[in-house]
Amino acid sequence: MFRGIWRRSSRKRGRSKKAIIITFLLPELILLLTFVLTPIVGTFVISFQTDNGYGPDNYYKVITETSPDKALVLPKNIESLRPPPWGALIHNIVWVLIHLPLVVFLGLALAYLLHEVKGSSIVKTIIFLGMVIPMIVGGLLIRFMYDGTLGVVPLLFKTLGINSLAKTWTNYPQTALISLILGSVWLWTGFSLTVYSAAFESLPKSYIEAAKIDGASGLQIFFKIVIPLLRHATIVVVVMTMLWDLKIFDIVYVSTLGGPGGSSNVMALVMYLYFARALDYGRSAATAVILALITLIPGAWFIKQVVKSGKEKR
Amino acid sequence: MNALTRTGLAILIIVIVILAIGGGYWWYASSQPGKTTTSPSTTSPTTTTQGGGGATTTTSPTTTTAKQVTITVIGPWSGTSAEYFKAVIGNFTAKYPNIKVNYISKRAEDLAKTAPLQFAAGKTPADVIITPWAWWIVEMAKKGYVVDISDMINPNDYIGGIVDKVTYNGKIYGAPFTMWLKPGFWYRKSFFQQHGLSEPKTWDEFLNLLDQIKQINGIQNPIVTGDGVGWPESDIVEHFLITFGGPDLQYKLINCEVKFNDPQVKDIIKNKLVPLIKNGYFSEPIEWTQAVDEWWSGKYALYFMGTWITGRVDDPNDLDFFPLPGAKGVVGGADYGFIPKFTDKMDAAKTFLKFIATEGQMYHVAGPAGKIPTYKKISVDKLWKPMQSVYQKILNLGMEIVPDLDDSVGGDWQTLFWDQLKLLWAEPDQVDQILDTLTQQHPACQSSS
Incomplete structure (x- = not known):
């Protein structure tokens, strides 16, 4: 009899626990369903919509497009290693290859140099300003930064007597893409600096002190103790920067609109041009799906790392 | 429940959810007006059917509206350019005190991003929309989002070729406003x-x-x-x-x-x-x-x-131009107004559109907007003085007005x-x-x- 009562009350407890879980989960699930899942599925469905019904035509056309303003890959230019345009996807990859190492290195180096330095917060705040300003404004600033008559960069080269670079960088296919990438380093370094600065604060000092006692040099301490301990911070910086680079749009939109001749075009802009200019929602959605699949690669890797580190902690 | 069953159940739920949303979306998308094959028609309460052919035409706009209404007008002008357009609105509201106009500035590009989706949902961001993109108006008309205003606009009253750009299948969907020239x-x-x-x-x-x-x-x-x-x-x-x-x-x-x-x-x-x-x-x-x-x-x-430069310099009287020697054509482009079929203030919208397509142009060209009228019944002497000499010079050179190439494509x-x-x-x-x-x-x- 006692066993029966216990079973009933335990079942009741289980039911009320489930009710509590559902009550707390339901609002989030509804929001996710409405604002995340529905648009994702909607985009996916539109990406297969064609004039003749449903099919993969949009994907085929987006991938094989050869117009410089919308091509994802322009093979003829890659073969001859000419200046851009190389295609929006290649530009995104170039963006990651240049921007990512610079941001990681600069953030790490600045955080290390400014760590425990008096007044360093002022310097950090100035660097962080790039993160605070809206990207549209950032894009405009980049445009003027490289302007032949007003910009600081051409002026610098003019002063150095390098007249070939004392011009409006965003007007030329050889320099347009690199000018945006370098400009975006300034805008995004504040992020990596902040993450690394926070990570430095949480470093166990005992490890470094022990290394010092054992006679390790500054470089040895940095490379063999500090960097391995900053692994999690580095993962965050790398993944967030890659995602930011892959979905870059605003800076390009206001400073060059992907030009000249498509030389600074990126995938998000291609998606936008299909959507707002060609009024071709099918191809725009197909580009969005391709972009989302590409961003899933670093995203999935990041989640795997987070789960792995969670298991290690346990 | 073992782990395998739980995973299977989770996958099943996800598949059902995706199918449900996808199916719902497909049903919704296929029931929208953009997907139908019917030709554009007006939904105005003042619509009448003439003859036995079932041709749908609209009645002339009413000149007075007893009830106070406020219409929203979207146009491409901001800053000082918007001020010149507000002079037109001021004259309109003086003539039609029962219609108030709420003006919103939106670039053609920004409008093209959002408006088609609103139209597809059966909504409109404004009762009258003005844009320099004639091709876009035609695209929207093809989808059945724009009111046919053929009875309001007589192409012979306008500079040659201007109305053609907003004509589709023999019907006129846009009302020409003032135009600029690139002389x-x-x-x-x-x-x-x-x-x-x-x-x-x-x-x-x-x-x-x-x-x-x-x-x-x-x-x-x-x-x-x-x-x-x-x-x-x-x-x-x-x-x-x-x-x-x-x-x-x-x-x-x-x-x-x-x-x-x-x-x-x-x-x-x-x-x-x-x-x-x-x-x-x-x-x-x-x-x-x-x-x-x-x-x-x-x-x-x-x-x-373009001629709008006359309104952007300190002293327009110090300004003159010359075309390349031998040029016999000058590129000109106009702004066009149209009425989305989803407006619920059709009468007031038509009254406003008719005004800006006719006498309203006079108030725009009288100021330093750097524009000329497309409506031929407005004489050159109504133009802002610096623009009068510019326009006269174009006429003296015998330059034909031709449409803007990229705006047309x-x-x-x-x-x-x-x-x-x-x-x-x-x-x-x-x-x-x-x-x-x-x-x-x-x-x-x-x-x-």
Whole structure:
């Protein structure tokens, strides 16, 4: 009899626990369903919509497009290693290859140099300003930064007597893409600096002190103790920067609109041009799906790392 | 429940959810007006059916509305340009006190991003929308989102060809408002007097003038190139094509009866324009409003721009222009108003549209907006004084008004055109490749091939 009562009350407890879980989960699930899942599925469905019904035509056309303003890959230019345009996807990859190492290195180096330095917060705040300003404004600033008559960069080269670079960088296919990438380093370094600065604060000092006692040099301490301990911070910086680079749009939109001749075009802009200019929602959605699949690669890797580190902690 | 069953159940739920949303979305999308094949028609309560043929026409707009209504109007003007348009609204509300107008400024590009989705959902962001993109109005009309206003607009009352751009399947969907012209190279009279320069009458005189200007101290380049996202360069190119190929060439290029890589076009671009770019007669593209200041301050002598420049300089009386010698055409473009069929204030919207398409133009051209009327019943003496002399000079030169090339083709080709011309300014040696790209991507050339 006692066993029966216990079973009933335990079942009741289980039911009320489930009710509590559902009550707390339901609002989030509804929001996710409405604002995340529905648009994702909607985009996916539109990406297969064609004039003749449903099919993969949009994907085929987006991938094989050869117009410089919308091509994802322009093979003829890659073969001859000419200046851009190389295609929006290649530009995104170039963006990651240049921007990512610079941001990681600069953030790490600045955080290390400014760590425990008096007044360093002022310097950090100035660097962080790039993160605070809206990207549209950032894009405009980049445009003027490289302007032949007003910009600081051409002026610098003019002063150095390098007249070939004392011009409006965003007007030329050889320099347009690199000018945006370098400009975006300034805008995004504040992020990596902040993450690394926070990570430095949480470093166990005992490890470094022990290394010092054992006679390790500054470089040895940095490379063999500090960097391995900053692994999690580095993962965050790398993944967030890659995602930011892959979905870059605003800076390009206001400073060059992907030009000249498509030389600074990126995938998000291609998606936008299909959507707002060609009024071709099918191809725009197909580009969005391709972009989302590409961003899933670093995203999935990041989640795997987070789960792995969670298991290690346990 | 073991782990395998739990995973299977989770996958099943996800699949069901995706199918449910996808199915729901498909049902929703296929039930929208854009997906139907019916021809556009009005939904106005004042719609009447004439005759037995079932032709749907709309009645003339009412001149008075007893009940106070507020209509929302979206237009492309902001800043001082919006002030000039507000003068038109002021005169409208004085005449129709029962209709209030709420004006919202929105660029054509921004509107094109959001409005089609709102239309697809059966909503409209405004009761009247004004845009310079005639092609976009036609695209929206094709989807059945725009009210047919054929009974309101008599094409004979307007400058030739203007109404054609908003006509689709014989029906008129846009009401022309005022227009701008892109007549040639602007200069300061005082600058020309100071340096003993005069307007060229031949191509050689034009080249000679550029050389003379180049020698003047303080001049960076004889001609300043404006830059937006490339559109100022497109105006220059069009002017060269019209001058050396005639106004007909412009029409043929729009319809792809002549291709961009045609020997005639190549000859004009390669032998007339490219040498000027290569020899530094044109400046690097500079943001076009910044270019106005630099040109006005004497850093450059000439600036190819539209008539709106008259309202952007300190002293419009010191301003004059000349086209390339021999030019018999001038590019002109108008703004157009249209009524989305989803408005619930059809009468008031039509009253407003009719006003801006007729007498309302008078209040716009009377101010320093740098515009001329498209409505022929408004005489030249109603124009703002500096624009009167500009317009008179265009008439005296016998220049035919032709439509803007890239505005007429529209779509994503327009941005490609602008971008490729920016490339031409940076890399003039790539002219063949640029002209091939423009040909391959031209929508009319694609459909004809």
